[in-house]
Structure formats: structure tokens, C-alpha cells
Amino acid sequence: MTTDLTGHVIVVGLGFGDEGKGAVVDALCHDRPTTAVIRFNGGAQAAHNVVADGRHHTFSQYGSGTLAGVPTHLSHHVLVEPIALATETRELEALGVPDPLDTLTIDADALLTTPLHIAANRAREDARGDGRHGSCGKGIGETAWYALLHGAAEGDVVEHQRVTGTPGEPPRVGDCAHPTTLRRKLDDLARFYRPLIGDAPVIDDLVALYRDFATAVRTTRGDEVGRLADTATGRLVLEGAQGVLLDQHHGFHPHTTWSTTTPHNARALLRGRPATTLGVTRTYQTRHGAGPLPTEDPALLARFPERHNDTGHYQGAWRTGHLDARLLTYAADACDGLDGLAVTHLDATDLRVTTAHGTHDMPDPRHWIADHLDRPVLVTGHGPDRTHYTVRTCATITP
């Protein structure tokens, strides 16, 4: 069996996020012609670090191929937060990326994350006190939840959360160009959330802001991913956000994200076109905020200093543990067809791995992980910079 990276590539994280997906996507985009990076889940809570040519950016809504000059498409699975998008646009401009918004297309059906969702998210997480879920406080779960409420009535319980008012239709990116529709949806949203967050910001201002947003970005309708795949000369890189262990179905509830972090959305977008699924893992385990981390070892924190991740007010502390063989197997299985691996942080030394038989030394993590998952390692990372990454285009695996 041959696995290669010359065609479309789906990049997913095999951990709790922070595996190095951003740097891997950048390395892939830099390695060979890539038409677009497609985001297929998540929203403004993504934080993918790329260091290249002396520049560093934490990608949130833009695809991590941006510094490699590759445009981004936000599919309908992505939750779009225009205010944060504007901030990120200015950050990219400051790095010398010309006209970042010009490199972006967004599916008109993508859900909008508004300041109302964000306020509701934070109000709920604050109310949980010590029982926090580890939310980033960016309104992602709230956006996904509100979109599920169609037909629900006050007092119903949807996905373990009590419905506090009468929900309306969720606002979507395509609505931003239609002020009447948008205003109706935002009015409904503000009325719905009033019991939780009180008075909303002036809806007129939001409508005007989103109108400006709509004219500044190009929205697409229909099968944009198919169009890109069939008409363009380069391949597509489909960039996952978060990790398989945070998946809404495969993660450990309630410490999950309201998102399909496995490759399934990406495959649906490709509609049967072949793609290589590349799972990204560090040589050790990490997690942000609350939730299980079976191999956690606080002593590791000092050994693996984290330049671009720190404690978020809503998200909680940065945590590390030894590589967890069982979680790795579990994550690979959840991908339903993992073709190859990207192993990052190979510069870390004196690593250990925890298996069903205890914790033992792992002198050669690259080979250990390849053997353990029986998949070839196609991308390796020895540090944070693009120059620390190596892409192997092709690998033959002996069955």
C-alpha cells in the first residue's frame, strides 16, 4: 500500500488540540502547489501557530497556509465570527500579508457567531464555577446550540441545556448582505438571550457592521470545495481544528467541543474524491483546561516550555502528560481510515510513553508512533519554525 501527499490532504489532530496542525498545514502548503486550505470545523476558538520567515501568527479563522500564500475557504461547517476575523485580518496585515480578506472565501451557509453568543457562552461558563467545561469563551458551543433549537419551545431541554426563550432561525454569513433578514434574526437572538445576558448591544450597529463584513469578503454558495478541487491545478489541504479527543461524539463529555473534529466533515466536503488523511500528534500529550488527561505529569510542564500557548481566562491552564498509547489508538480509530502521520515536537528529549503495561522510555518516538499505529510518518517537526518541518511526499508501508 502506498500513501502519498501529492493529492488532497485532510489534516486532523489526534490529541486534545495543540498537536501542531497549523505548522503541518503551513509545511504542506509550502511543500507543493496548493489551491486552497479548507477549514471544515470549529470557529474563532482555533489557535494554530505558524512560524515562518521570521513571522509568527496564531491562525484562528484564516487557514494556516496563509503565510505560504495559500487562500482559505471557510466551509459551511465553520462558525464565523466577523469581529475576531477583522482583528486577525489586521494582525496578518501587520505581518505584511497583502489584503488578507481578499484571500478568503466563506460559504454563505456558515453560522455566524455574534457578540450575543459570546456573552451567553461566558455567562454560562461563569455560572458553572468549579465545574467549568474548559470553554474558550468564544461563543462556539452557544452558536452550535442555538442553531439546533429550530422548533424548540421555552422550557425544552436540548442537548442537556434548558431553552430559556423562544428561539428563532440562526443568523448565517449569507444573511449579512440582507439587512432585513439579518435584523429579524438578530432581534430574535437578542430577545432569546435577554434572560441570560440582559440587554444586547445596539442591533442597528451590528447590522451595519455585518453589512460591511459582507461587502469585504467573498461568500460562495453551493459546492465550492468541489469547484476548487475540479478546476484548480493544485491540491486542497483540509485543515481540522481542535483534536479528535475533543470531538463532540468521540470526546469525553462534557469536556468536548461542539464540533466534528474527525475527518468526516472533510470527506463529506470532498464528496468521494480521494484524499490522504494525515493524523497529527506531538511526542507527548497536552490539554488546555478541564477534562481527563490520564498520563498528566506536572513535572513535564517545565521540561516542555510552551512558547505560544498559555492559560486562557475561560479556557484554563495548559497541561502536559506522557504520550498515551491508548488515547492515540482510540483517536486513530475514530478517524475511520487514517493514512499517515505527522509527528511534531521531535526536539523533545527523554520522552516516556504510557501503554496498558505501564510507562516506559521512548527513545525513538518517530518509529515508536509509526509502529504503534502501523502508519507511515510523512511529516516531522523538530521545532516551531517552518524550517524545522520535513514533508515526505510518499511512503510505502509493508502490511
Add this chain to the structure above:
Amino acid sequence: MGHGKWDDNAYAAAKTFRAAKGVDDFGYTAAMRKTSSANWKADPSLDPKGVTARECRDSPDHADSTPIAVLFDVTGSMGRVPQIMQRKLGKLHGLIQRKGYLTDPQLLFGGIGDADSDRVPLQVGQFESDNRMDEQLRTIFLEGNGGGQKSESYELAAYFIARHVVTDAWQKRGRKGYLFLIGDELNKPRLEARHIRRIIGDDITQDIDPASVYRELARKWHVYFVLPNQSSYYNDPQIADHWRDLLGQNFLKLDDPGAVCELIAATIGLEERVVDLDQALVDLAEVGSAAEGEAVGKALVQVGARTPATRRTATPPALDGPDDVTLS
């Protein structure tokens, strides 16, 4: 309501999105782009072909006119600079006038491309002192191609300004105008006669050495080349050496491409000896461009050593001498 600085963030976001729409403000470019590239041409108001002269004249309202010509490289990523300029035009004009750098500035805008490969390699507007400047700027066609040879036809633009612009400032007062070329590449090795004939319409039969065009130009103009930090050429020593050879310390590197307007204003203030660099930066801060001031200060650090003097006395030198271009 718990989501913090909504107003600040939303305001900044709206501004970002409106700013990004800059390209839509350039309606002529948008309209051209909808047609086949075979039909691309300059708007008639900016077409240099057959133009005897663009004029910068005194008027009863503006008795002491000074020409400021700003010509942008409109290829590739450089196309963003006119958009930045358009957003800050009011600021530039206001700063120059209100701070007394010049009494009656008149601005002309133009676009520079590649005569070897572009459909529209040169565009030159008229000198204006009111809102028509803005219109002119937005009518520039941002062709956006440019082709990898690391050179654009700056010398063709320089030739046009040298030969096809007449100004009362020079003719009546012997005062130089200001020419700012904004780009990131080299001049073409030769100014080709065929390009002059095709694009400007002059009956020239021999190619011209670009350096001689800049020498001729320097007699009547303060000529600056601004290299904004916008492309990989920013740190290319070949670009810097090339322009320093031609213009000396009037080759200006600008860290922040968003500060082009501020740089032009401050440069004029220094050249006119109305302000020194420190005062120019104070003036910038006063009009809300403190952030841009840092890049401007860096760009002008060599020029800024000049001491400000009282306003010049007008002693016209021998006017309009013979052309001194070198034919090659």
C-alpha cells in the same frame, strides 16, 4: 453585558472591513476587471498618450502653487498603496497646508506598470487641489500584473514628468516640484524609444539611458523613491543600491506601507525647511498619525538632520535650459 470591549472591537472591525473594501472604491479597476484583459486601458483622464503637458498653474485662490506628483507602481502587491493613499488623502493635504509646509499644494497621481508586459504601463492624471484628487486616485487602473523581471517602467514615468509637465512654481519662481515614485523594483535598463512612441506618443527614435532622465528631472523636481515594506524586495540590496545611485538619500525605505501619506507630508516639511524631523513627527501625532510616525521617522532619519530655516526666498535661476538626456 459581559463581552467586554464590544464597542472598541466592533468599531475596529467595521473600519477593517471598510478599509478592505478599498479596492471597490477603485471603481474603474473593478469595471475593467470585468472585461477581457485585451480591452484594458487607462481612463481617458489618465492616459498619457498625446498629452502635450499636464499643468500646475497659479490661480487667484492659489497664488503660490507647488506641484506634488505621486506615481505608484500598481503592479502586484504594490496595488495596495494607492488604496491606503486614497483613505488618507484628506490627511495629507490638510497636513501640508495647515502646518504651513506649502501654501497651495496641488496633487497629481499616476500609475506605473511594466512597458514590456502590461496593457496599461503608465497613467498620469492632472494637478488638483480639491476633491477631484480623490476621484483621480480612484480612477487609476490597478492592473496588478508585473512580471518577475524585478523591474518596472519607472523611467518612463520620470520621462513624462520631466518632459510633459509645466508648472508655474518653476516657470515663475524657479521652485522645484515634488515627485514621489512609490515602488519596489528597478528601472528598466533602457528607456526604449518604441515604448515612448507607443505610450506617450513622442517622436523619439533612440533609446535613452534612465540615469540621464533622472538627472534632467532633478533640475526641476525633488525626486524621491519610496520603497514600502510590501514585498520581498524590501531587503534586497540591489534595489537599494540602484536607487541610491540615482537619487542618493532621496531613496526612502518605509517599514509601514500604511504610512506613505505621512511620509510624503513629512518629507515635504523637511525639504521646505519648515520643520525638523522631531517637529514633523509631532505634527503627525497631532493629526492622529502617531503610529505611522515611527516608520516615517525611521525612513527620514538621514534626511532629518537638516535644520529648519525660515521660508525660502525665491530667486529664479536660469529657467528652462536645454534638455540633457543621454541617448544610448
